[in-house]
Amino acid sequence: MESFNLDKQRVPRHIAIIMDGNGRWATQKGKDRSYGHQAGVDTVRRITSECVRLGVEYLTLYTFSTENWNRPETEVAALMGLVLSSLEDEIFMKNNVRFRVIGDMSRLPETVQQKLRETELHTEKNSAMTMVVALSYSSRWEITEATKRIATKVQSGEIAINDITEEMLSQNMETSFMPDPELLIRTGGEQRISNYLLWQIAYSELYFCDTFWPDFNEEDLHKAIADYQGRQRRFGKTEAQVENECNS
DSSP states (O other), rough: OOOOOOOOOOOSEEEEOOOHHHHHHHTTTTOHHHHHHHHHHHHHHHHHHHHHHHSSEEEEEEEGGGGGGSOHHHHHHHHHHHHHHTTOOOOHTTTTEEEEESSGGGGSOOHHHHHHHHHHHHHOOOSSEEEEEEEEOOHHHHHHHHHHHHHHHHHHHHHGGGGGHHHHOOOOOOOOTOOOOOOEOOOOSSOOSSSSTTTTTOOEEEOOOOOOOOGGHHHHHHHHHHHTTTTTTTSSSSSHHHHEEEEH
16 A cells, blocks of 8 residues: 555654544544543554554654543543553564553553563564553653763762753663664544654654544655655755755
């Protein structure tokens, strides 16, 4: 399904997705919100497989934010159960996908924490792609925690204040094991970042679509990547400078 004539040499190395619209999708169908979250898991399976096929190296999915703890207890409980059941899926081994998780694990039920650790360990040798799940995650929390770690090193005399660099801050983030996203996709019609990877998306291309996450398919993914490939990434340089570098 290469309906958008994608350039396989320019597929983003790292795609981050805000999977929005599960609850609204279910409500429109007269179903409970948990029905939408279950349908969203099916979409994760399809999009993960397609990202592997396209050669994406890292796929980061915003699954549950720290703000989501404020949702009704029944919905939170259903989401935690869904996390457990989705980790039973064989998609990781079938697609040679490594699983990683970022976020404040201490707030999760112990059964969920244990299953996350087991899945990370079980898939650590898989090499086709790394799927990263942002769970109980917020970017402000992440930046705060990274700042605390660096401040502790300054306080102990391990480093001086002038030793602190952007690179050091990146190395103390939850995402230190992977490159920053080239493309951030948000489904569901909202056009905001919602406290997601604020440090890491400084130069990411942003793509918003109205499609609810359960309806987001391989063709929608191709459309987002095609849109990304049609943009010029300048990183502060002029258009002429970028064109000269490409031609040299």
